[in-house]
Amino acid sequence: MDASPNIKDGGFLNPESVVGDFGVMPGxxxxxxxxxxxxxxxxxxxxxxxxxxxxxxxxxEDKLDSFRARAKALGLENVEVKRANLEVPGNTGITENTQDMVLLINILFQSQKKPEIVREAKRVLKPGGSVVLIEWKKGSGAPSGQAGLGPPDDLRTDTNAMQGILAVEGFKFSRSFNVGQFHYGMIFTK
Structure with a gap:
């Protein structure tokens, strides 16, 4: 069992601790x-x-509705929730070079257009901004067609290949962080 505070019992992510590991700061x-x-x-x-x-x-949209409801229930006024196709350049509607950080949490395994999503992250990030990436570990899932935790293993990308995707788009690897037996976490800088 992993003794990291980023991991809950059973090897799953502890969101509060993981976010603390990103370097998130007020403002x-x-x-x-x-x-x-x-x-x-x-x-x-x-x-x-x-x-x-x-x-x-x-x-x-159903995920966005859930996000909106949770943010409203907590009185969070610093949240803008919007629908976007991340695979389409500029579809986020975010102005270039305005974000300090982009979170890519369990998202890239779902796309055949990973470079397009990474390019959009680069477009919206300020120079020196960070991408925080968490993905499912290759080798920790079931084969396609079999029941298992998370996506089938063939949809997962190993850490070396993922670093390559971000490097091609001009990102520099900063560090890895522990997110348990089922995921890996990495931070990249623009």
């Missing part, structure tokens, strides 16, 4: 690409405070 402007229902984004919005802003983006 930051952060885009959460593929935000889902907000397991990471809501905590991030709380940490950046009223001076900061979180833009939560997803293509699935």
């Amino acid at each position: 930051m402007r952060i885009a959460d690409f593929g935000c889902g229902a907000g397991h990471i984004g809501i905590i991030t919005a709380q940490k950046i405070g009223k001076e900061g802003k979180l833009i939560a983006l997803d293509i699935m």
Whole structure:
């Protein structure tokens, strides 16, 4: 069993601890690409405070509705929730060079257009901004067609290949961080 505070019992992510490992600071402007229902984004919005802003983006309206409801219930006024196809350049509607950080949490495995999503992250990031990436570990899933935790293993990208995708788009690898037996975490700088 992993003794890291980033991991809950059973090897799953501890969102509060993981967000603390990103280097999130009050006042930051952060885009959460593929935000889902907000397991990471809501905590991030709380940490950046009223001076900061979180833009939560997803293509699935039901996930965005859940995110909106959670943000409203918590009184978070620093959150903008919007629908976007991350595979289409500029579809986020975010102005270039305005974000301190982009979160790519369990999103790239879902896309055949990973470079397009990474390019959009680069477009919206300020110079020196960071991409925080968490993905499913290759080798920790079931083969296609079999039940297992997370996506089938053939949809997962190993860490070396993922570093290559970001390097081609001009990102520099900064560091890895522990997110348990099922995921890997990496931070890249523009």
